[in-house]
Amino acid sequence: MSDRRVIVVDVETTGLDPAKHTVVELAAVDLGTGDHRVIVPALRREDLAAASPRAWTVNRYFERRVYEQAMGESALNDALCELFGWLDGATLAGASPAFDAAFLATLFEDRCDAGVPTWHHRLADLSALTAAALQKDPLKLPGLDVCCAWWGVENEAPHTALGDAQATAECLRRLRAHCDDRGSVRPDYEGHQPASERYSASAAAEARL
Structure with a gap:
């Protein structure tokens, strides 16, 4: 790995298709400092309707009461704008970074005023x-x-x-x-x-x- 900032990301989602499903929980960890951020978007009616039952079983969204941490639109936008600063120009890393990157791009495009950050084209x-x-x-x-x-x-x-x-x-x-x-x-x-x-x-x- 180079000296470029490395941000480890993991998303929990309502399913496997970023064109149809959405992020229910997002965490980012700065590999160098250990600092982390957790973002929980509030789900919309259409997000719940399109969700895969299998996804709820895996991420235990309701059992863990993740919805209690859900952010309103303004708080979510602010959190994503902060994460934009972490990710823009950084190396995106993860256990399945291509999966995470696809959902991240859709989430930023849909719900962040700053748009989509440009992370490095090679994923870790x-x-x-x-x-x-x-x-x-x-x-x-x-x-x-x-x-x-x-x-x-x-x-x-x-x-x-x-x-x-x-x-x-x-x-x-x-x-x-x-x-x-x-x-x-x-x-x-x-x-x-x-x-x-x-x-x-x-x-x-x-x-x-």
Whole structure:
């Protein structure tokens, strides 16, 4: 990775089609500083009508009462304009960054006065980078759960925007250390012996205070 700012993004959505579905929860983590933002758009009637039941099962939107954090139009616009400043000119990273980028572009175009930020045209894909770094089959890319297992990272809140974004960010940090041959990062290549130190998002947050 270059010295360009890297922003890890994860979105939870009402389905898989950015032309029909929308973002219900968005988290962004600055890979360098660890700072993060969480954005929860208020869903409109048409968003709920088009939603996939499978999506609600995966992201547990109602069980987690995510709707209680929903932002009004003005607050949402302000939050997206702030995120615009993070993303514009940055490298967009994620466990599935092409998926996230498609939904991000639609969300910004639809609900942000600033328009759509221009992030770098190359995306930092954790799955592809992990497969390459650990010499895995490049056509059988691992999901986030497998990447976390290989890098010794515990995702404390899977299938939540912030939980997945923070876990992805820590995997990327360990991947970078592995590639730079810094520290004592020992990936779990075969899935049998766990890494010596497991990451905890809450512990990392406390350490930055």
